Amino acid sequence: xxxxxxxxxxxxxxxxxxxxxxxxxxxxxxxxxxxxxxxxxxxxxxxxxxxxxxxxxxxxxxxxxxxxxxxxxxxxxxxxxxxxxxxxxxxxxxxxxxxxxxxxxxxxxxxxxxxxxxxxxxxxxxxxxxxxxxxxxxxxxxxxxxxxxxxxxxxxxxxxxxxxxxxxxxxxxxxxxxxxxxxxxxxxxxxxxxxxxxxxxxxxxxxxxxxxxxxxxxxxxxxxxxxxxxxxxxxxxxxxxxxxxxxxxxxxxxxxxxxxxxxxxxx
Ligand SMILES: [Zn+2]
Numbered sequence: 001x002x003x004x005x006x007x008x009x010x011x012x013x014x015x016x017x018x019x020x021x022x023x024x025x026x027x028x029x030x031x032x033x034x035x036x037x038x039x040x041x042x043x044x045x046x047x048x049x050x051x052x053x054x055x056x057x058x059x060x061x062x063x064x065x066x067x068x069x070x071x072x073x074x075x076x077x078x079x080x081x082x083x084x085x086x087x088x089x090x091x092x093x094x095x096x097x098x099x100x101x102x103x104x105x106x107x108x109x110x111x112x113x114x115x116x117x118x119x120x121x122x123x124x125x126x127x128x129x130x131x132x133x134x135x136x137x138x139x140x141x142x143x144x145x146x147x148x149x150x151x152x153x154x155x156x157x158x159x160x161x162x163x164x165x166x167x168x169x170x171x172x173x174x175x176x177x178x179x180x181x182x183x184x185x186x187x188x189x190x191x192x193x194x195x196x197x198x199x200x201x202x203x204x205x206x207x208x209x210x211x212x213x214x215x216x217x218x219x220x221x222x223x224x225x226x227x228x229x230x231x232x233x234x235x236x237x238x239x240x241x242x243x244x245x246x247x248x249x250x251x252x253x254x255x256x257x258x259x260x261x262x263x264x265x266x267x
Contacts, residue, residue: 003031003155003255005180005216008047008055010247012164012186012219013197017071022220023047023249024071027161027182031255032154034061034130037083038161042074045082051250057082062093062129063115065107066163067147068100076100076107084114093117095127095135097146121148138174141165143196151175157255162206164219166196172209179260180253181212184219185232200224200232208240213260218247 008025011017017024025047026039037048037060048055060083065073076096083092087110098120100106112118119127125137125148132155137148142165149163160178162171167190175181183203190199198206200217207215217233224232229246237244253259 001030001033003157005029005159005182005253005255006051006055007218007247007249007251008044008051009041010218010220010249010251011041011071012184012224013071013221015222016220016225017042017074021222021225024074025051025249026072027218028055029152029159029255031152031159032130032133034133035059036062036064036129036133036135036152037079038064038150039066039072039163040075040079041071044075045078048079048082058085058089058091060092062095062135064135064150065094065096065100066149066161067097067141067143067145068106069145069164072164073100073106077111080107080111080114087111087114090114090116093119093129095119095121097121097148099146123148139168139170142168149175151178157257157260159255160210160212162198164197166193167191167198167202167205171206175206175210178210178212179214179257180255181207181210181215182247183207183215183217185217185224185229186219186221188223188227188232197221200227200236203232204236204240207236207242207244211240211242213243213257214253215242215244216247216253217244220246
């Protein structure tokens with residue numbers, strides 16, 4: 001199995017999710033022989049089964065919820081049931097912040113008994129998802145609810161996913177050394193404390209500081225979609241000198257050192 005990242009959805013925030021103008025299925029890492037499904041929002045199970053190639057939920061090694069918001073966890077219980085054969089096969093692991101699992105859980109309590117393991121994420125946490133595959137959650141994001149971005153290390157590569165957050169000066173350090181940097185870029189400009197999302201301006205600052213081999217923008221709000229996202233990606237790329245692409249629903253990115261250095265044709 002060639003290592004890859006598949007976007008089952010690229011929607012960010014309420015309007016785009018409600019209209020499904022982009023899908024909200026989350027993303028799937030197929031790395032180190034493992035399958036990691038992150039942030040199954042509304043419709044994620046349908047998107048998984050109808051994707052090309054489809055994602056077999058019963059083959060998922062780890063289901064990761066970065067935080068409890070609907071666009072990241074709307075199908076979480078459905079995903080857990082599908083991952084565990086309706087609860088009849090104790091397998092797979094669920095990783096989520098405590099506030100997604102305890103009070104008003106976004107994975108119903110009965111289904112929290114189904115996976116082989118349920119792990120509460122924490123700042124500074126390091127988790128071995130599979131042999132040769134480590135997930136780290138370097139810091140808690142500034143997003144109103146308990147939220148963690150992550151670093152995935154496998155096969156000599158580091159892929160980081162900077163999920164929903166208000167800008168934090170600690171972000172570049174937390175995601176330093178990324179070969180691939182995926183940034184949830186929901187708005188044109190960030191720095192609005194009422195919203196607590198990164199803007200394209202924040203994404204540019206992050207890309208310029210981290211300087212990955214390739215950066216991918218995703219999790220688009222309505223404002224950014226009108227851009228369109230590819231225009232923002234190109235502008236960031238031109239100003240920073242770092243290759244940047246805008247994710248599309250269904251896009252598959254091969255995760256080999258060669259592919260990361262030749263990003264012209266993702267998928
Ligand atoms: Zn959110």
